[in-house]
Structure formats: C-alpha cells, structure tokens
Amino acid sequence: xxxxxxxxxxxxAPLAMRVEDEDGGLTERLRCTACDFTHWNNPTPVLAAxxxxxxxxxxxRNAAWTNRMFGLITxxxxxxxxxxxGIRREILEETGLKTNxxxxxxxxxxxxxxxxxxxxxxxxxxxxxxxxELAEYKLLRPDQxxxxxxxxxxxxxxWLRSQGIEPSFMELPPPQTFSPPxxxx
Numbered sequence: 001x002x003x004x005x006x007x008x009x010x011x012x013a014p015l016a017m018r019v020e021d022e023d024g025g026l027t028e029r030l031r032c033t034a035c036d037f038t039h040w041n042n043p044t045p046v047l048a049a050x051x052x053x054x055x056x057x058x059x060x061r062n063a064a065w066t067n068r069m070f071g072l073i074t075x076x077x078x079x080x081x082x083x084x085x086g087i088r089r090e091i092l093e094e095t096g097l098k099t100n101x102x103x104x105x106x107x108x109x110x111x112x113x114x115x116x117x118x119x120x121x122x123x124x125x126x127x128x129x130x131x132x133e134l135a136e137y138k139l140l141r142p143d144q145x146x147x148x149x150x151x152x153x154x155x156x157x158x159w160l161r162s163q164g165i166e167p168s169f170m171e172l173p174p175p176q177t178f179s180p181p182x183x184x185x
Contacts (some may be wrong), residue, residue, distance in 0.1 A: 005039050008032035015039060041114065047087040048119040048152045049073045050105060050159050051097065056139035058095065058128070063135040070138050072119070072152045083118050091122055095137070096129030105159045110151035119155035146170040 008015055013034035019026050030039035051058040051073055059070035075090035077083060088099045101123040108117045130137060142160060147153040147167045157167035 005030055005041075008035060008037045010037045011035045043109075043114050043116045045077050045083070046110070046115045046117045047075055047077055047083055047090055048117050048155060049087050049091050049122045050119065050156055051091060051095065051122050051124050053097065053124055053128070053139060055141065057142055057145055058097075058124075058137055058139055059145070060094065060130065060134045060137040063133055065135075071148075072156065074117075074152065077118075084120070087118075087120050087122065091124055094131045094134055095124070097124035097126045099124050105155050105162075108151055108155050112150070115151070117151050117155060119152060119159075121159055 005015055007013065011032060011034050013032050015030040015037075016033050017028055018031045019028050021027075022029075030041065031037065049072055058073070060073060061068060061070050073087075073091055073094050075086070075094070077086040078089075081089070084102055088102065091097055091099050099122045103121050105119040105121050108119065109115075110117050128137060142163055143165055145156065145160065145167075147157040147160070147169050149169055153169070157169070160167040
C-alpha cells in the first residue's frame with residue numbers, strides 16, 4: 001500500500017489494493033472500499049540541476065543525510081511554474097546562485113521513490129550561500145565526478161558523455177546506511 005494513504009480522502013473508509021484489468025493489462029490500484037475513490041499513485045515530478053560554476057560542477061550534501069554523499073541540486077516543481085522556472089528557483093534557493101543558461105539533459109525514472117526526474121544543465125554564477133537544507137558542497141571538475149547507478153546519477157552520466165567524458169560509477173553503501181539523493185525542495 002502506498003505510504004501515507006490508508007483511508008479515503010473523500011469518505012474516510014479504508015483503502016484496499018485491487019488488481020484490475022485496465023487498458024489491456026492487470027494493474028494494482030488503491031481503491032476506497034466504500035465510494036470507489038481511486039488513489040492513482042502517479043509519479044512525482046522532481047527537478048534536478050547539474051550546476052556548473054566556471055569550469056566546475058557543484059555537488060551538495062543534504063543536511064539530513066547521515067553519510068558524506070554529495071548530489072545534484074534537486075527539488076519539487078511548484079504549482080503554476082514551468083520546469084525551467086522551478087529549477088532556476090531551486091538553484092537560487094538552495095545555493096544563492098543566479099542561473100545564466102539552462103538546457104535540458106533528460107528525463108529519468110527513479111522507481112524506488114516513485115519519481116520522474118527532469119534534469120537540466122545550469123550555468124550559474126555568484127557567491128555560493130547554502131540554504132539550511134544543505135550541509136556542505138564541493139566544486140569538482142567534470143572529470144572528477146563519480147556517478148551513482150540511479151536517478152540523478154544516470155542523468156549526470158548522460159551529461160558527462162555529452163561532454164566527451166566517460167563517466168565512472170561509485171559503489172553505494174548498503175541500503176540500511178544509505179538513502180539516495182532525493183529531492184530537497
């Protein structure tokens with residue numbers, strides 16, 4: 001069952017997982033046992049940025065992470081904003097940097113978190129001032145960056161390849177000690 005959804009938001013009856021034939025295939029959906037409300041559990045759009053400052057890439061560590069992993073600047077799109085406006089806002093809020101140029105890198109699935117990640121390459125400038133959500137940052141040359149084998153790590157690898165750099169991948173700590181870089185906005 002989807003985290004956070006146990007009862008119907010319309011009538012407060014319990015939700016139950018049902019397997020139904022939809023569009024020619026079996027699909028699991030949470031449905032209300034009383035009014036037949038459907039919780040669709042669609043993926044959440046998440047924005048990510050490969051932030052370039054001069055000749056370096058900015059990676060940041062979320063203050064909530066218990067390990068020293070560094071990731072891309074990420075956040076959730078807000079109602080009424082385009083993905084481009086959203087990632088510009090996130091970069092400014094999280095780092096204090098102004099985005100001068102923005103280009104789409106790609107869209108990647110992150111099934112474990114039920115997210116679709118829309119990743120941009122952002123050329124930014126200014127003085128780095130981290131928000132309280134971020135504990136520290138690193139500025140690395142693109143050829144120094146190590147990618148992870150999921151979500152934003154795959155987007156970073158795609159961008160590195162577009163720059164003529166073959167990415168190297170890191171080994172991740174065991175799941176009980178590591179949470180992958182999620183959206184921080």
